[in-house]
Amino acid sequence: MDDFRTKFIEEATELIEKMEDALLKLEQAPDDENLIQLVFRVMHTLKGNSSMFGFEQIEKFTHNLENIYDMVRNQQLELSEEIINTTLACVDHLKNMLDESNYEDSDFMTTHNGLMAKILYIANPDANSMSNAGSPQPDAAGQNPTSSDEQATFYILFDPNDSIFANGTNPLYLLDELAELGQIKAYAHFNRLPEFEAYNTDLCYTYWEIFLSTDKEIDEINEVFIFVESDCKLDIQKISDVNILHNSKFIEEIEHIISTKNDVGIANALQLASRSTSQVKHAKAEVVKKERINTRDKNASSIRVSSDKLDSLMNLVSELVITQARLSLFDSQHDIHGLTPIVESVQKLSRQLRDLAFGIVLIPIENLITRFQRLVRDLSMELHKDVEFIAEGTDTELDKTIIDNLADPLMHILRNSLDHGIEDTNQRIARGKPAKGTVKFKAYYSGASVIIQISDDGKGMDPDTIREKAIQKGIIAPERKLTKKEIFDLIFLPGFSTATKVTDISGRGVGMDVVRKKIANIQGEVDVDSELGKGTTISIKLPLTLSIIDGLLVNINKTSYVIPLAAIKKIYAIDKDLIYKSFNNLITLDGEQIPFFSLRKEFDLPPSEEQLEQIVMVNFEDNYVGLVVDYVEGEYQAVLKPLGRHYKNNDIFSGATILGNGTVALVMDTNKIIKMFAHINH
Amino acid sequence: MEPLTSNKSNSYLTFKLGEEQYAAHVDKVLNILEMSKLTHVPKAPEYMKGVMNLRGAVLPVIDARIKFGMEPTEYTSNTCIVVLDVDMDGDSVHVGAIVDSVQAVIEIKTEQILPLPTLGSRYKAEYIIGMAKLDERFIIILNMDAVFSADEITKLKIGADTTPIADELAAEETSAETATGEKTE
Numbered sequence: 001m002d003d004f005r006t007k008f009i010e011e012a013t014e015l016i017e018k019m020e021d022a023l024l025k026l027e028q029a030p031d032d033e034n035l036i037q038l039v040f041r042v043m044h045t046l047k048g049n050s051s052m053f054g055f056e057q058i059e060k061f062t063h064n065l066e067n068i069y070d071m072v073r074n075q076q077l078e079l080s081e082e083i084i085n086t087t088l089a090c091v092d093h094l095k096n097m098l099d100e101s102n103y104e105d106s107d108f109m110t111t112h113n114g115l116m117a118k119i120l121y122i123a124n125p126d127a128n129s130m131s132n133a134g135s136p137q138p139d140a141a142g143q144n145p146t147s148s149d150e151q152a153t154f155y156i157l158f159d160p161n162d163s164i165f166a167n168g169t170n171p172l173y174l175l176d177e178l179a180e181l182g183q184i185k186a187y188a189h190f191n192r193l194p195e196f197e198a199y200n201t202d203l204c205y206t207y208w209e210i211f212l213s214t215d216k217e218i219d220e221i222n223e224v225f226i227f228v229e230s231d232c233k234l235d236i237q238k239i240s241d242v243n244i245l246h247n248s249k250f251i252e253e254i255e256h257i258i259s260t261k262n263d264v265g266i267a268n269a270l271q272l273a274s275r276s277t278s279q280v281k282h283a284k285a286e287v288v289k290k291e292r293i294n295t296r297d298k299n300a301s302s303i304r305v306s307s308d309k310l311d312s313l314m315n316l317v318s319e320l321v322i323t324q325a326r327l328s329l330f331d332s333q334h335d336i337h338g339l340t341p342i343v344e345s346v347q348k349l350s351r352q353l354r355d356l357a358f359g360i361v362l363i364p365i366e367n368l369i370t371r372f373q374r375l376v377r378d379l380s381m382e383l384h385k386d387v388e389f390i391a392e393g394t395d396t397e398l399d400k401t402i403i404d405n406l407a408d409p410l411m412h413i414l415r416n417s418l419d420h421g422i423e424d425t426n427q428r429i430a431r432g433k434p435a436k437g438t439v440k441f442k443a444y445y446s447g448a449s450v451i452i453q454i455s456d457d458g459k460g461m462d463p464d465t466i467r468e469k470a471i472q473k474g475i476i477a478p479e480r481k482l483t484k485k486e487i488f489d490l491i492f493l494p495g496f497s498t499a500t501k502v503t504d505i506s507g508r509g510v511g512m513d514v515v516r517k518k519i520a521n522i523q524g525e526v527d528v529d530s531e532l533g534k535g536t537t538i539s540i541k542l543p544l545t546l547s548i549i550d551g552l553l554v555n556i557n558k559t560s561y562v563i564p565l566a567a568i569k570k571i572y573a574i575d576k577d578l579i580y581k582s583f584n585n586l587i588t589l590d591g592e593q594i595p596f597f598s599l600r601k602e603f604d605l606p607p608s609e610e611q612l613e614q615i616v617m618v619n620f621e622d623n624y625v626g627l628v629v630d631y632v633e634g635e636y637q638a639v640l641k642p643l644g645r646h647y648k649n650n651d652i653f654s655g656a657t658i659l660g661n662g663t664v665a666l667v668m669d670t671n672k673i674i675k676m677f678a679h680i681n682h
Numbered sequence: 683m684e685p686l687t688s689n690k691s692n693s694y695l696t697f698k699l700g701e702e703q704y705a706a707h708v709d710k711v712l713n714i715l716e717m718s719k720l721t722h723v724p725k726a727p728e729y730m731k732g733v734m735n736l737r738g739a740v741l742p743v744i745d746a747r748i749k750f751g752m753e754p755t756e757y758t759s760n761t762c763i764v765v766l767d768v769d770m771d772g773d774s775v776h777v778g779a780i781v782d783s784v785q786a787v788i789e790i791k792t793e794q795i796l797p798l799p800t801l802g803s804r805y806k807a808e809y810i811i812g813m814a815k816l817d818e819r820f821i822i823i824l825n826m827d828a829v830f831s832a833d834e835i836t837k838l839k840i841g842a843d844t845t846p847i848a849d850e851l852a853a854e855e856t857s858a859e860t861a862t863g864e865k866t867e
Contacts (some may be wrong), residue, residue: 319738559721603724643723643733645775646742649833650726656733656740664721664733664740676725 182214239273329660421458596626713765743778
């Protein structure tokens with residue numbers, strides 16, 4: 001039973017989040033019927049689930065809440081801001097209700113009763129309609145022209161034998177029956193009509209081509225003609241899986257053919273239909289996009305898997321990759337006939353499996369956005385600031401572990417932006433800015449990294465103030481000269497908080513240093529840029545995944561190292577004299593001056609005895625930097641393992657990996673390595 | 683030291699660094715390995731000898747001699763890596779410690795553990811749980827959590843004095859003739 005309860009809580013949490021998301025969207029578009037339906041449906045599901053698992057309080061609570069939305073969707077009640085505010089408060093309360101231990105808390109019960117009374121009050125003015133609550137609206141779906149989603153369009157050729165009148169059949173009745181199935185367009189053809197003298201009133205000369213859009217199956221259409229099957233030629237074919245009769249172009253073209261007194265024919269019908277289908281679908285896709293409802297989630301058939309299982313899967317895949325490396329090594333050392341192709345297949349399969357397993361644990365960053373929207377909404381109300389939250393690139397996908405660890409630091413940054421960044425409305429107007437402040441969240445891919453930017457158009461940071469403060473706090477010496485970037489970097493130092501007044505919202509002792517630390521824990525980097533009076537942008541750079549990377553295995557002084565492949569541009573062979581005789585650490589490659597570092601030298605190792613070395617060109621900021629190694633061993637799929645807490649101060653390696661021969665190779669963080677060496681040398 | 687509960691084992695692993703004998707509670711010891719090839723991590727402190735593969739995980743290895751501020755020596759066939767499970771800010775962390783040789787697992791009863799001598803201020807109390815005298819030799823019982831989670835060289839004594847602690851203690855004991863050190867057997 002406990003198992004079921006856990007499952008219920010898991011599902012309910014998800015439902016509540018979904019509801020919150022829909023409510024926030026509804027606030028922007030209060031007339032959107034689809035959203036109202038969605039909110040209603042989610043509440044209904046939640047109610048059903050909670051009654052099934054014995055969460056009576058939640059059932060009762062949601063039941064009353066549901067009534068309100070039932071009235072809203074039946075247009076008996078207008079969706080006011082008050083309703084949305086109350087519902088959002090209820091959403092918060094519902095989250096707490098999942099923890100039954102809360103029921104003993106008197107504060108909790110006060111909130112509970114207060115909200116309950118409020119809900120009843122909202123629903124009360126129209127108490128009579130309560131009896132209707134929950135009963136579905138008759139015919140709502142059938143008459144609603146927008147509900148064409150499940151409809152298909154059929155082409156029907158109905159060509160009765162001329163003797164059909166003899167058994168008392170009136171073909172027009174059949175057409176009426178067809179019309180009851182859905183929307184129809186029928187075209188009668190009279191081209192078989194004889195001259196008046198030859199006309200026999202007992203015979204049928206007419207035949208029809210009919211287009212029918214219906215949500216019924218083809219069998220039901222056949223049933224209409226069941227009594228005349230033997231008396232006519234009948235051809236029923238599905239020409240489109242959407243309703244294309246709304247498409248004016250399709251109708252126009254059909255009518256054009258009809259006007260030439262020709263039959264449309266199944267071939268033409270199919271051709272025209274397929275063209276219109278894509279148009280209709282396209283239009284629909286756009287509508288859906290506008291509604292900002294994620295149909296992808298709805299349509300994708302998916303299953304629910306516990307994240308523990310996914311973690312185990314990833315671990316197993318990692319082990320497999322390591323074992324496969326051992327196998328490859330064994331193969332290269334032993335000449336066993338027929339082994340190599342097998343090893344190569346295993347290598348290919350494990351790579352595919354790895355990529356697939358990765359895809360599974362990647363989730364869109366969208367999962368965080370609802371929380372942020374809510375935060376911005378609530379905070380801006382609390383601070384009496386008018387702030388708009390814009391989120392871009394929310395479909396950017398990241399490793400689940402990264403997303404889980406990202407929420408807190410991002411919340412903190414957002415709080416800072418709202419509290420310290422965005423000015424009061426009056427101040428903004430005085431400074432000639434739009435009264436409404438903007439906080440923008442943007443995520444995008446950049447190579448093997450994901451960049452997340454949070455920017456506000458607030459007052460920005462003053463480098464001079466920060467500098468003074470740092471001097472005052474003894475963080476830097478007064479005589480030290482710093483660039484603007486270095487000054488902004490100071491805010492990430494422990495014990496540095498620019499807020500002169502500690503508020504409830506930000507500046508609770510946890511500063512930007514914690515943000516940086518938390519992001520560093522997931523291998524990320526934080527940067528800040530700001531312009532006084534214009535706003536601040538915080539950029540976070542994150543790896544796509546934490547567990548396996550494609551790397552290049554290089555050798556330095558008989559030790560293997562891994563350089564992430566994503567950072568590498570090119571590899572050159574180079575004479576060692578060029579390296580050791582260079583004064584300014586610059587080398588000309590492909591006609592360009594490239595700064596380089598000899599890793600032997602930087603790692604405090606003796607110079608190489610070989611004449612030829614190799615230089616690996618890697619991305620650094622917007623340029624390239626060469627890293628000199630003894631030689632390149634080859635490509636390697638590196639399963640990243642942490643170096644452990646004892647090496648926490650050593651950030652030039654992002655981790656280690658275990659090679660096929662069982663030894664450990666360090667994985668370089670090229671950015672940090674270059675930064676560190678550039679710093680030392682200057 | 684707080685009074686120990688009866689179910690906590692009194693077993694200690696003793697090992698040698700130079701002339702000194704040290705003991706670590708067996709609860710802290712996971713494994714004893716032969717010295718094997720380590721992957722050196724550039725730019726790390728000298729006592730951080732590198733990392734090794736321990737059943738698929740990456741194990742950081744510390745040279746205990748350097749860590750304690752002693753002179754490094756060549757590794758011999760007696761050199762061992764003691765795999766420890768230490769507590770770092772509440773998390774359990776595995777770390778390997780290179781020691782000159784591993785001696786034995788012995789029983790030291792709680793009442794046999796003596797507090798730091800009166801001149802204890804000369805020793806860094808946070809690293810040493812106490813002493814035990816067995817077979818006329820002093821064994822220093824280390825607080826492995828403190829020693830191996832510290833970020834620096836953890837000299838056990840303050841100042842540049844390099845006299846072996848045991849010798850000093852023995853000398854101290856004979857001169858002071860205190861009744862604290864009860865002999866075993």
